[in-house]
Amino acid sequence: MTKQDVFDRIDEEETHLKAIAREIWQTPELGLHEEESARVLVEALEDGGFDVETGVGGMPTAFVAEYGEGSPRVGILGEYDALPGLSQRVASEPDPVEAGGPGHGCGHNLFGTAGVGAALALTDAVDAGELEGTVAFFGCPAEETLVGKTYMARAGAFDDLDAAMTWHPGDLNTPRMGSSNALNSLVFEFEGEAAHAGGSPDSGRSALDAVELLNTGVEYMREHVSDDARLHYSIPNGGMAPNVVPAEASVWYYVRAPTRDEVERNTEWLRDIAGAAATMTQTEVDERFLTGCYDYRANDVVSETIWENMEAVGPIDYDDEDRAFAAELQATVPDDRIESRLADLPDETAETIRGEALYSDPVAPFDHDQQTHGSTEVGDVSYITPTGQFRGATWPVGTPGHSWQVVAANGDFGLKGVAFAAKVLAGATYDLLADPDRVAAANEEFDAEVGRDAYETPLPEDAEPPFDVTAMGAD
Incomplete structure (x- = not known):
């Protein structure tokens, strides 16, 4: 045939x-x-x-x-x-x-x-x-x-x-x-304390402030990554009402670069900024790693x-x-x-x-x-x-x-x-x-x-397929 x-x-x-x-x-x-x-x-x-x-x-x-x-x-x-x-x-x-x-x-x-x-x-x-x-x-x-x-x-x-x-x-x-470009896709979820934003803002800790500080830190980071690297984000959860200090907020990042090594380096820097944002706002931060690719x-x-x-x-x-x-x-x-x-x-x-x-x-x-x-x-x-x-x-x-x-x-x-x-x-x-x-x-x-041993999964051991996530596309 x-x-x-x-x-x-x-x-x-x-x-x-x-x-x-x-x-x-x-x-x-x-x-x-x-x-x-x-x-x-x-x-x-x-x-x-x-x-x-x-x-x-x-x-x-x-x-x-x-x-x-x-x-x-x-x-x-x-x-x-x-x-x-x-x-x-x-x-x-x-x-x-x-x-x-x-x-x-x-x-x-x-x-x-x-x-x-x-x-x-x-x-x-x-x-x-x-x-x-x-x-x-x-x-x-x-x-x-x-x-x-x-x-x-x-x-x-x-x-x-x-x-x-x-x-x-x-x-x-x-x-x-x-x-x-290789890529990592991850979400940072901040947790603070809710409070009346007008009556007692001093008793609250804004998770949204932490998100905004993280994003501001990334804007200063951009100058110091390679020209082909990319960092972009969206805010899936930024709080519900202006008169409530947001107890929860999250930001979703794509980190891209020509190689896995550079993606990993930039991701570690991003994690450092997220931790610093949590420290500045007296909030807690958790990371959810969605996916990565070569x-x-x-x-x-x-x-x-x-x-x-x-x-x-x-x-x-x-x-x-x-x-x-x-x-x-x-x-x-x-x-x-x-x-x-x-x-x-x-x-x-x-x-x-x-x-x-x-x-x-x-x-x-x-x-x-x-x-x-x-x-x-x-x-x-x-x-x-x-x-x-x-x-x-x-x-x-x-x-x-x-x-x-x-x-x-x-x-x-x-x-x-x-x-x-x-x-x-x-x-x-x-x-x-x-x-x-x-x-x-x-x-x-x-x-x-390439080499037979070049590939190591970018996924952490505890990463699971994100069935709850849809997007206009990461590609």
Whole structure:
């Protein structure tokens, strides 16, 4: 059975895959609560003969599905969580299905579905003996809060992989070669004494004062961290009424930097400031560590395998109707936002794409030396096994992620990106399973560039998946 046969099977299943992606789009669920989204993906894999383990890492919506046996063992990562507040119909103007409800503003309805489609398409080749080894699909929840893969990694889910790959919807078809910021996500909870703010403020101790002093201290800290480091926060609880001295208050921080070491150093400094704020206000402070992740390290061998298959698959087959709707969506995006996106690209590529609403041709990798300031827990996987990642063009050029425009695209023409991504993932997995030398080269590079003992979980022993936390996204 050839790789073309694998591609043909994805074509045969495209209608079914689109239906799955559409179903997930219609029932958007927040991270760690993706019951229906995980269920539909698990059922598709079980129907295809995969052995599925659920509840991985203490998360009911995390799962691992396997087909075949032995090595090499190649993993495909998939996500399916939505974002709060981004409910949107397929329309070229803001039009929520449910005001304030969630929506797939990052394309994860396409993301997990394509990975499942790729895994299923490889089973015939395994059965025929064309491929030896194991195909593993990893259902990774709560990417938007950078939780799923980190807690799965702590549980050892990725330890036996010889290679891993994944993708993400976006506005270009291109491998991702650049790095990302590592991150810690933690909450400081202050406890003081309530009192009447007008009648007897001297008998109270303000937890909100402690939060404000912590944040002020961080503003002075910023001058002395690296240019690529980031510290940002929100105040989930700042008290209830002005005439009551707040007995409780909390502040939620993201600490980002290009390396885990710098994240840890800056986090320790942040903890010192939190303790000092508590001392100054005669309050008590507790820390709740939510999650952390590593910077992403692209493996050249796996990434080149992905690129070879992107070239073989070719562009996504968007038609005139798709391009017309994409142009309507793009017209709602400010011109400077689109130009800012084009400025990130090589000059020749930017000129080719400028003026296009949809650009579906594969774009050769170009970001080898780029350090993005966002974060992804794919980084954790990339410190455990050779890992590659690519983007698929499922929304208009220059459209920002986490927007209503992206939700609309992902429920319409973006569905065509599922088959494209599935073919690239399946083709690259096929090449790795069929060529032991390629797998060996990927691991040789990994050993030299990362090292087998490089990964230590960023999670404290007592950290538990934060089922009560949702956010607009840490990535």
